[in-house]
Amino acid sequence: MAEENNTPTPPQGFIRRFLALPTDSVPKTIFVAVSVCLVASIVVSAAAVALRPMQAVNALKDKQINILQVAGIYDPNQDVVEAFGAFEAQVLELESGAFTDAFDPASFDDRAAADDPATSVALSDDPAGIGRQARFVTVYLLRDEAGAIDKVILPLHGYGLWSTLYGFIALEENGNDIFGLQFYEHAETPGLGAEVDNPRWKALWKGKKLADDSGALQISVSKTAPAAGAEYHIDALAGATLTTGGVHNLVNFWMGESGYKPFLENLKAGNL
Incomplete structure (x- = not known):
């Protein structure tokens, strides 16, 4: 008769236990939501920093257009920087x-x-x-x-x-x-x-x-x-x-x- 193996199963680590959870479990749902928010915030922040110089240029151009308009000399077919000169x-x-x-x-x-x-x-x-x-x-x-x-x-x-x-x-x-x-x-x-x-x-x-x-x-x-x-x-x-x-x-x-x-x-x- 074969001897029974009484060696205890080693406890699973946190990651293994987490991965073993059902896909629709509360911990996994929260993890996915937080991960998506974190990635989205990083992307938005990076885009904001990268686009800041362009935003500044566009804001200045809009201001110049308004000055040209209020003075009555704005021509949409003319370069704004040239006209503002x-x-x-x-x-x-x-x-x-x-x-x-x-x-x-x-x-x-x-x-x-x-x-x-x-x-x-x-x-x-x-x-x-x-x-x-x-x-x-x-x-x-x-x-x-x-x-x-x-x-x-x-x-x-x-x-x-x-x-x-x-x-x-x-x-x-x-x-x-x-x-x-x-x-x-x-x-x-x-x-x-x-x-x-x-x-x-x-x-x-x-x-x-x-x-x-x-x-x-x-x-x-x-x-x-x-x-x-x-x-x-x-x-x-x-x-x-x-x-x-x-x-x-x-x-x-x-x-x-x-x-x-x-x-x-x-x-x-x-x-x-």
Whole structure:
């Protein structure tokens, strides 16, 4: 009679026990889910890092297109970089209303300057809802064939209903007549506040005036025209009261004493 083998079976390791589990077991399901998430996050992170330079280039191109559009010289058939070469970029010191050579306009970052305590100020009176205001901004000049200023393009931003709206306002050489206004970044409600992008509403800005003959700021974005007259009034966006109020506040803030008024006074006086 053969002897029985009483040698104990060695215990299986963790990996073997895991592999021996049914495919639809809870541990295997969790393992697969975590593995897929981990691989996906690595792929997304790698793609984000690899595409960051391209995203920066595309963002700059979009900004340049918006400047060309608000100035009325955008041609989709022309190279954007070539067309943008018509503009003269200058870094402006807001307080003095004069250009400064302390920064290179080609590399100066307006948003970074607004976040840096060394180049910005915290606002106590903040109708535009921006928190901090940069003391320096990049402005764009468009000159005619004789070299005289034809238009100035000024960046502005402020809070609407859900987001900060970033855009540009184009002024004629007198610093008072509006040629156009355009926002290139916001997250307002589609069909309501997002109508700031509607060409018909943007067209309402052309030919309006900022201030009256005494220099008092009169520009208004509202349901009814101000007492000063229709030449200072832009109709409110239908169903978007808070976005409309935000646009009104940001335009008046940036065109006022705390914004571009010193620069516009220098422009009118021919001191640039």
